[in-house]
Amino acid sequence: MNTEVIHAKLARRTGEDRRVETPDDLVDRVARTLAGTERAHHPAAEADERVRHWTARYRALMTENRFWPSGRILNNAGTAQAQLASCFVLPLADDFASVFDTLTTAAACHRTGGGTGFDLTPLRERGAPISSAEAAGASGPVSWLRLFDAETSVVAQGGKMRGANLASMSVYHPDVREFVDAKRTVGRLHTFNLSVAVDDAFLHAVEANHEINLVSPLTGEVTERIAAAGLWERICTNAWRTGDPGVLFTDAINRANPLVDRLGPIRTTNPCGEQTLYPYEASTLGSLNLTAFLRPDHRSVDVTLLAETVRDAVRLLDSSIDASHYPCTRIGEASRANRRLGLGVMGYADLLVGMGIAYDSDAALDLVDLIGATIRDAAWEASEQLAVERGPYPNWTPAHRPLPVRNCAVTTIAPTGTISMVAGCSSGVEPRFAPVWNKDVMRPDGITHADEDLLAALRRHGGLDRQAALDLLRHKPLHELPLPAEVSRAFRYAHSIAPSWHVRTVARWQRYTDNAVSKTVNLPYDCTPADVSAAFLEAWRLGCKGLSVYREGSRTRDLLTAKGAGRQADADADPFPEQRIEPEPPRQSKQLADLLR
Structure with missing residues (x-):
């Protein structure tokens, strides 16, 4: 484990002397707190032994570097704050007071380091009538983004965790073009990612060059018919220019949604898009370090150990729901009704390098099949066992799964950030970034990093010392390095894939x-x-x-x-010249949205 990251980002200060926790202190605090939830589910006569047992198992997950819960859990478990969820979705109703109520709740989420998602679709379009007789009409949903962006920035000043948001809008909203252009015209919005919610019907209309209806959320009436392909071009051009918006495929989301018949469709996600959530629903996260399951022969994965780790990790994350103090009652009720978990992976790119497999290869996809199926099956087995011990999640029906389960969903793949730095592995399922790169850390020259595995290979096969190998990486492309083909093929980087x-x-x-x-x-x-x-x-x-x-x-x-x-980026030849472009402050890509937490 990376003790420097733990000290800088996660350790608490305790006692009158404000002593900083050691890594062992932190691991013990988290393990004891989450194992302590066993007392609520078992008789007192056996509770103490179960707490000791699960404290030891949770501790082993972290000390053996097999699994790490999210930064929220590591930072807050067993403290007065005790808010353990990483991400939330909050509703926006078409009502002035409701918007400000949501703003207050969002501030409470950001104050504890949580990220929030919002769907703007219910808000009436720009110019729609409002109750104030002297007003010209509604300012439209995009105008509210500035308010939420300012709140997030201000609240972030009070702590070391930076808030983050996602805003989505249906492709059929009358203001969708203004939303798509928002990163170019509104300016700033540096705490927001944007995504357009598209369904299969819209994408079929794009392919067939048909028109679509834009529909007022206030009246339900068609306000305009536009070419689907023209709107799609606008979405893609803005994504090309700024990285926003992304797209949410709502039919795919809800085809896999076990609660769609009971609660209706899910319409948006958390800031990085990995957690599809209902209004007021929150989720806890944690990730498996895949490099921990590479066998010593570097040719295979220990799937038995992986499955055992998954079962323990699911229990830990489910316990974090019981141990969490949520920002408001409504969030607590929705989260405990569904008990959605976010068990993911990190270190995927490192595992591929360790096995000599190229990221962009069929062999890599075969490995995903092996690992993914092992995690899926072990996770649902664990949720079934927890349902036997603790009861199914309150919204469970046999239509979801025939056997009762503890959680409506178990697996996700988050980008990871702090915890991948703690584990010393690559982020999520991203490829490695580059052989040599600079990290912007608020210094003019940044800090230079290099792929240490590639450096080691160069030294081993090229007979170079470290500095000579680093100089070679700075000035030579990968294909010109003095490495055997069977060695270099595994080193694949983000922009070369x-x-x-x-x-x-x-x-x-x-x-x-x-x-x-x-x-x-x-x-x-x-x-x-x-x-x-x-x-x-x-x-x-x-x-x-x-x-x-x-x-x-x-x-x-x-x-x-x-x-x-x-x-x-080339700022010339604006494809939508009627729009006003303002410079935007630096903002990280979605791939790196959690990297500096």
Whole structure:
């Protein structure tokens, strides 16, 4: 485990002398707190022994670097704050007082480091009538983004955790074009990711070059008919320019939603898109470090140990729901009614390198099948066992699963950030970023990092010392390095992987994931909006629940910059000249949305 990251980002200060926790202190605090929930489910005569047993098992998950719960759990478990959820979705009703009520709740979520998602679709369109007789009409949903952006920025000043938001809007809303353009015209919004909610009917209309109706959420009347392909081009061009908006495939989300008949459709997600949530629903997260399951022969994965770890991790995350103090009663009620978990993975790219498998290969997808099926089956087995011990989640029906289960959903794939740094592994299911890169850490020159595995291979096969190997990485492309082909083939990096392989990776992991997969499709600087469209459409056809893209150099300053790649986006030839463009402050890509937490 990386003790420096734990000290800097997660350790609490305790006692009158404000002593900083050691890593062992932190692990013990978290393990004891979550194991303590066993007392609520078992007779007193056996409760103490169960608490000791599960404290030891939860501790082993972390000390053996097999699984880490989210930063919220690591930071807050066993403290007075005790808010353990990482992400929330909050409703926006078409009512002035309701919007400000949601703003207050969002501030409470951000204050504890949680991220929030909002669907703007219910809000009446710009110019629609409002009750104030002297007013010209509603300012529209996009105007509210500035208020929520300002709240998030202000609240973030009070702590070390930066707040984050996602706003979505239906493709049929009358203000959808204004929403799609928001990152170029509103300016700032640096705490927001944006996603357009599209359904199958809209995408079929794009393919057939048909028109769609824009419908007022206030009256239900059609306000305009527009060309679906023209709107799609606008979405893809803005994503090409700024990385926003992404897309949410709402039919795919709700085809896999076990609660759609009981609670209706899910309409939006958390800030990074991995948790599809109902209004007021929250979720706790944690990720398996896949590198911990690589066998010593570097040719296979220990699936028995993986399944055992999954079962313990599911129990830990379910216990975190019981141990959490939510920001408001409504969030607590919705979260405990569904008991949605977010068990994910990290270190996928590192596992591939360790096994000598290229990220963009059929062998990598075969490995996803093996790992994904093992995690899925063990996770639901654990949820069934928890239902026997603790009861099924309150909204369970046999239509979901024939046997009672404790959780409406178990698996997700988050981008990870702090916990992948704690574990010392690659983030989520992202490829490694570059052989050598600079990390923007508020310094003019940043900090230079290198792929240590590649450096070691260069030293081993090229007879170089570390500095000579680093100099070679700075000035030579990968294919010119003095490495055997069987060694170099495993070192694949974000911008050298074809977009279709990024999409296929998302789709393959999605097969085994209850919620969604957060992963950015990295695009080269010289790609076109048509390439963005191709990536989005392929993701839709392959059954993904959503997708975001990021074109290298498309913002004024990238958080991570490959050496020699610091190009700026071309701001000329605006495809929508009627819009006013304002500069936007630096903001990280969705791939890196949690990296600095």
